[in-house]
Amino acid sequence: MELREQKIAFNNMSSEDIYNLVKNSSESWAVEGYDLITPDNAKDFVKIITNSTGKTSFNLEWPKYGGYEPITISSIDDLSGKIPVSRDGGDGGYTMGFGKNKDGTYANNSQRAIPKGSADVNTGTFDIDLYKSSVDIVTSEGSMSSKIQKLIELGIDDEFAEDMIKDFNNWKTRPEIAGENNISEGIALSRKSIESKYGYYGNAAEWNVGNVKMSGGAGQMNTIYSWGTLKQSGIISDIGKAVIN
Amino acid sequence: MDNMLNEEIEIIKSKLNENIEGNMEVYQNFHVGEFLEIPNQCGCFKRNSSWYTYVTDEKNFCTFSGPFSLKGIIYACSKLLHISKKFNKYRFTKEELEIYINNNFHSFNEIDNNIK
Numbered sequence: 001m002e003l004r005e006q007k008i009a010f011n012n013m014s015s016e017d018i019y020n021l022v023k024n025s026s027e028s029w030a031v032e033g034y035d036l037i038t039p040d041n042a043k044d045f046v047k048i049i050t051n052s053t054g055k056t057s058f059n060l061e062w063p064k065y066g067g068y069e070p071i072t073i074s075s076i077d078d079l080s081g082k083i084p085v086s087r088d089g090g091d092g093g094y095t096m097g098f099g100k101n102k103d104g105t106y107a108n109n110s111q112r113a114i115p116k117g118s119a120d121v122n123t124g125t126f127d128i129d130l131y132k133s134s135v136d137i138v139t140s141e142g143s144m145s146s147k148i149q150k151l152i153e154l155g156i157d158d159e160f161a162e163d164m165i166k167d168f169n170n171w172k173t174r175p176e177i178a179g180e181n182n183i184s185e186g187i188a189l190s191r192k193s194i195e196s197k198y199g200y201y202g203n204a205a206e207w208n209v210g211n212v213k214m215s216g217g218a219g220q221m222n223t224i225y226s227w228g229t230l231k232q233s234g235i236i237s238d239i240g241k242a243v244i245n
Numbered sequence: 246m247d248n249m250l251n252e253e254i255e256i257i258k259s260k261l262n263e264n265i266e267g268n269m270e271v272y273q274n275f276h277v278g279e280f281l282e283i284p285n286q287c288g289c290f291k292r293n294s295s296w297y298t299y300v301t302d303e304k305n306f307c308t309f310s311g312p313f314s315l316k317g318i319i320y321a322c323s324k325l326l327h328i329s330k331k332f333n334k335y336r337f338t339k340e341e342l343e344i345y346i347n348n349n350f351h352s353f354n355e356i357d358n359n360i361k
Contacts, residue, residue: 027283029283029284029305033284051282051305051307052282052307052309052351052352052353053280053282053352053353054352054353054354057282057305059304059305060304062304088303089284089285089302089303090274090284090285090286090287090300090302090303091287091300091327092285092287092300092301092302092308093285093302093303093304094302095303144342144343144346159324159329159330162342162345162346163324165346166310166345166346166347166349169346169347169349170308170349173349173351174306175306226300228327232327
């Protein structure tokens with residue numbers, strides 16, 4: 001069956017049938033990884049896409065504009081000092097939560113607009129000033145070798161300097177940066193002019209899907225380096241873990 | 246899988262294992278010779294006679310990097326595992342480093358269209 005026909009067939013299925021189809025597939029993560037997705041609401045959360053191998057696949061209908069409330073999107077250029085960060089995901093992602101609640105806890109999943117009850121998140125302290133200095137080098141004109149040399153002079157290990165340049169090239173092609181309904185399109189809605197080279201921060205948008213209400217409001221950042229590179233380069237230190245609900 | 250591919254997979258695993266405390270089994274989200282398109286995974290696979298690394302993020306967005314030789318993929322994998330300091334003798338040539346930094350693909354179609 002062609003993708004178009006598969007999408008039509010998928011869209012005609014009941015929510016319970018979609019839930020069971022996904023749950024019993026090799027991509028059960030799309031419902032099992034998000035325990036607030038149930039047989040009652042799976043139809044509102046899950047979509048069918050073409051994956052990187054050209055085959056049909058399941059994913060979630062993630063919020064637009066990188067999940068930000070558009071009016072809150074700002075440049076990381078506006079930040080300074082050291083801030084607490086947290087991330088539900090592996091080393092390969094470029095999005096993280098930042099800041100803490102007044103009671104010292106990290107934002108919960110409703111605030112992050114993630115449809116699951118609890119999560120073990122990676123935590124750390126983000127050195128904004130070191131990050132911005134490195135971004136100035138990575139995004140400057142000049143040869144790769146001169147950028148690596150300047151990053152070394154900044155105190156970054158040469159191997160991780162290579163990763164920073166690679167990550168920046170990759171970041172520019174990511175869906176939240178270059179895809180449909182990307183962060184820049186969210187910024188355009190609020191008619192602001194923002195320095196994009198440092199990446200973005202703001203607040204997660206409210207996300208209501210079916211019977212699941214996620215409040216949003218958590219601090220959120222999109223950096224030009226992946227979490228793994230940020231850790232390895234020393235921009236994120238004090239690495240730890242926390243449980244959020 | 247052909248014998249040559251199996252041999253290369255074993256070479257990659259063995260070289261990585263030499264420099265991992267315990268062994269590679271501790272990296273449960275890392276896969277050699279197999280592309281698993283599920284969130285928060287990484288690894289390497291062979292396509293069209295060359296090796297590629299892959300990383301998936303929490304939303305299952307994939308990034309592929311390559312093409313690499315057998316020696317190149319060992320170093321590229323050591324970078325994925327953050328143990329590249331122990332793999333100095335495998336460090337990228339200038340050409341491989343250019344590939345590592347600049348070749349970020351997001352689908353097999355992109356790989357096939359760009360790598361001849």
